[in-house]
Amino acid sequence: MDLTKDAAAARETLRTMWTIRRFEEAVDDLFARGLMHGTMHLSIGQEAVPAGACLALREGDYITSTHRGHGHCIARGAELDAMMAELLAKETGYCRGRGGSMHIADVATGNLGANGIVAGGVPIAAGAGLAVKLRGGEQVVVSFFGDGAVNEGAWHEGVNLAAIWDLPVVFVCENNHYGMSMSVGRAFKVQRLAERAAAYGIPGVTVDGNDPQAVHDAVSDAVHRARAGQGPTLVEAVTYRWKGHSKSDKNLYRTREEIESWREQDPIARFERAVAGTLSEVDIAACRDEARDRVREAIRTASAAPDARADSLTDAVYAGSDR
Amino acid sequence: MTAVLDATNTRTLTYAEAVREALGQAMEADERVFLLGEDVGTYGGAFGVTGDLVHRFGEERVRDTPISELGIVGAAVGAALAGMRPIVEIQFSDFTAQAMDQIVNQAAKIHFMLGGAATVPMVLRTPGGSGTGAAAQHSQSLEAWFAHVPGLKVVMPATPADAKGLLLAAIDDPNPVIVLEHKLLYKQSGPVPDGAERVRLGETAVRRTGGDVTIVATGVMVSRALEAAETLASQGIQASVLDPRTLRPLDDQTIVDSVTATGRALLVQEAPKTGGFMAEIAARIVESSAFGHLRAPVARLCGLDVPIPYAPQLERAAVPQVEDIVREASELVNRW
Numbered sequence: 001m002d003l004t005k006d007a008a009a010a011r012e013t014l015r016t017m018w019t020i021r022r023f024e025e026a027v028d029d030l031f032a033r034g035l036m037h038g039t040m041h042l043s044i045g046q047e048a049v050p051a052g053a054c055l056a057l058r059e060g061d062y063i064t065s066t067h068r069g070h071g072h073c074i075a076r077g078a079e080l081d082a083m084m085a086e087l088l089a090k091e092t093g094y095c096r097g098r099g100g101s102m103h104i105a106d107v108a109t110g111n112l113g114a115n116g117i118v119a120g121g122v123p124i125a126a127g128a129g130l131a132v133k134l135r136g137g138e139q140v141v142v143s144f145f146g147d148g149a150v151n152e153g154a155w156h157e158g159v160n161l162a163a164i165w166d167l168p169v170v171f172v173c174e175n176n177h178y179g180m181s182m183s184v185g186r187a188f189k190v191q192r193l194a195e196r197a198a199a200y201g202i203p204g205v206t207v208d209g210n211d212p213q214a215v216h217d218a219v220s221d222a223v224h225r226a227r228a229g230q231g232p233t234l235v236e237a238v239t240y241r242w243k244g245h246s247k248s249d250k251n252l253y254r255t256r257e258e259i260e261s262w263r264e265q266d267p268i269a270r271f272e273r274a275v276a277g278t279l280s281e282v283d284i285a286a287c288r289d290e291a292r293d294r295v296r297e298a299i300r301t302a303s304a305a306p307d308a309r310a311d312s313l314t315d316a317v318y319a320g321s322d323r
Numbered sequence: 324m325t326a327v328l329d330a331t332n333t334r335t336l337t338y339a340e341a342v343r344e345a346l347g348q349a350m351e352a353d354e355r356v357f358l359l360g361e362d363v364g365t366y367g368g369a370f371g372v373t374g375d376l377v378h379r380f381g382e383e384r385v386r387d388t389p390i391s392e393l394g395i396v397g398a399a400v401g402a403a404l405a406g407m408r409p410i411v412e413i414q415f416s417d418f419t420a421q422a423m424d425q426i427v428n429q430a431a432k433i434h435f436m437l438g439g440a441a442t443v444p445m446v447l448r449t450p451g452g453s454g455t456g457a458a459a460q461h462s463q464s465l466e467a468w469f470a471h472v473p474g475l476k477v478v479m480p481a482t483p484a485d486a487k488g489l490l491l492a493a494i495d496d497p498n499p500v501i502v503l504e505h506k507l508l509y510k511q512s513g514p515v516p517d518g519a520e521r522v523r524l525g526e527t528a529v530r531r532t533g534g535d536v537t538i539v540a541t542g543v544m545v546s547r548a549l550e551a552a553e554t555l556a557s558q559g560i561q562a563s564v565l566d567p568r569t570l571r572p573l574d575d576q577t578i579v580d581s582v583t584a585t586g587r588a589l590l591v592q593e594a595p596k597t598g599g600f601m602a603e604i605a606a607r608i609v610e611s612s613a614f615g616h617l618r619a620p621v622a623r624l625c626g627l628d629v630p631i632p633y634a635p636q637l638e639r640a641a642v643p644q645v646e647d648i649v650r651e652a653s654e655l656v657n658r659w
Contacts, residue, residue, distance in 0.1 A: 062405065064401075093438070094437070094438060094440065095436060095437050095438035095440070096438035096439070097438075098435055098436055098437075098438050099436040099437055099438060103436040103437060105437045105440055105441060106440075107437075107440050107441055112401070112404050112405070112441070113404075113433065113436075113437060113441070115429075116428070117424055117428050117429070120397075120424060120425070120428065120429055122397070123393065123394045123396075123397020123398055123400070123401065123425060124397050124398075124400050124401035124404065124425075124429065125401060126394065126397065126398050126401060127397060127398035127399055127400055127401020127402040127403070127404070127405070127409070128401040128402065128404060128405040129401070130398055130401070130402050130407075131401070131402040131405035131406055131407045132405065134357060134383060134384070134402075134407060135406075135407075141401075153393055154393050154394070154397060154424065154425070157391040157393050157394025157395075157397070158394055158397055158398075160389065160391065160394065161388070161389070161391065161394045161395075161398055164389065316434075316435050316438075316439060317434070317435050317473045317474050318434070318474070318476070318497075318498050319434050319439070319442040319444075319497035319498050320442075320496075320497040320498075
């Protein structure tokens with residue numbers, strides 16, 4: 001699918017990216033003003049990856065996400081109200097205030113959950129793929145993770161299981177250049193993280209992660225292979241995290257110039273230029289406004305919701321508990 | 324086949340056979356149930372538990388895995404989230420250390436953390452315990468690790484019948500259940516119903532009733548406690564022997580009731596004493612109304628605070644034996 005030439009696809013891609021951007025800017029602002037508690041990890045600058053990848057999926061497909069998971073959640077179609085309510089510690093949040101930013105899942109959209117453990121979702125994605133295969137289904141699982149995950153044992157074990165059993169899993173690495181402060185250059189001997197695919201006998205490709213079209217094309221090819229029973233693929237999408245790792249980050253490990261050079265490659269601004277022949281200025285502005293309005297509405301709705309209650313905590317630990 | 328088709332007959336099976344029968348019945352009854360683990364297929368399991376199941380159910384559902392414990396448990400978590408009922412075998416409970424993130428941070432927490440939006444109905448079977456000369460990395464009793472984690476259920480079957488009935492209940496359960504089998508029990512025989520009767524999780528079994536002392540024991544210590552109770556009876560000391568069977572959920576009321584009646588509690592575990600599960604049971608007793616009925620301090624008889632050694636005489640010295648239980652129980656009764 002050509003995301004720049006097809007007006008509907010262009011609009012959807014742009015809306016998704018703007019929604020992620022506006023949602024996270026709002027979260028950043030709420031936190032800075034002391035209206036939001038805890039911690040969160042922002043994916044501003046990386047929006048092209050979830051937007052391009054999730055457009056390759058169908059209803060019924062699964063994803064696993066990461067601690068930096070707002071974008072995946074939104075791109076997969078989650079409710080902004082329930083996301084914002086979770087971050088604002090409300091009873092109406094996705095996790096009823098029990099999970100917060102790092103544990104939002106939306107089972108209705110096949111989102112098996114963000115994950116506070118680096119690479120935690122990788123073997124889980126393999127397992128979801130195994131469930132699909134055992135049932136003889138046609139669903140695909142997209143497992144999102146960052147560059148940091150690629151050095152975790154769980155990553156290697158999960159990718160290997162998916163590879164040896166030809167499971168319908170697409171491993172999407174969001175290489176945003178840093179695992180907290182550890183740069184990819186210091187953490188890897190390989191030039192491209194996609195080279196790791198060769199160790200598992202699966203295809204690996206590296207694409208421009210700031211271009212939703214490039215991400216979409218690579219993930220679509222991988223999804224096609226997965227649905228055809230040809231097993232997993234590793235897609236490395238090279239992008240950049242504009243904001244710090246989390247709220248404690250003072251950016252001591254990188255230069256202002258480096259951050260600025262990547263801001264100039266803003267995936268949203270680039271995409272707006274790319275779709276200029278397909279969407280009018282008015283159309284583009286409407287996408288922006290819609291994203292802004294949806295986020296504002298989510299904040300309004302969530303703020304008015306009741307706070308998460310502590311009265312049923314111990315009953316919530318076990319499913320179907322009769323004790 | 325008897326005249327009444329659904330009648331349950333009881334036969335003598337080994338503990339390993341009882342586990343295998345439960346696995347087979349669960350797989351027959353529910354297509355979502357499948358097994359995965361190292362050498363569970365043609366090899367039949369490191370301790371022969373899965374046996375011929377691969378011939379009955381095929382390699383897809385009795386799935387050999389690479390040596391990859393974290394990946395195996397993670398795959399089970401993912402399959403469970405996606406609607407299956409996976410049963411993992413980890414060859415030795417010691418190797419769960421390789422898989423702890425998926426057990427503790429993922430399986431145990433997902434239901435709660437996601438606000439109840441998802442469940443992780445999986446079973447992890449693994450043998451623990453010493454007595455086979457396998458030394459420190461193949462002999463531990465790690466039940467306290469798992470029992471400390473809200474979100475896990477922890478089962479320790481001590482008899483062939485429980486090995487089957489508790490496992491069937493664990494497979495039904497919508498939560499992650501750790502089933503800690505015991506290597507020394509695999510060849511022990513006992514009566515096992517041929518039907519698919521469940522043994523409810525969270526019911527302490529009273530294995531023997533006596534008025535002088537309550538012995539609470541888990542795993543292989545249950546049969547040792549029963550043997551000790553026979554010796555004690557010949558000395559005129561009547562012991563009750565209680566087997567909690569599941570540590571989470573824990574039926575502490577049955578224990579409290581027994582200690583209320585006897586006034587003495589001897590708590591026996593194979594695991595090292597410090598931070599062990601019997602410390603939890605001791606606390607439950609002294610926090611309860613049984614406290615006022617105690618005629619003696621609550622006593623614990625545990626494994627030494629050492630890694631399990633290799634040499635047979637050293638290994639034996641590291642964990643409670645029948646004669647140790649006899650000695651401790653009679654001292655408890657005679658001194659107080």
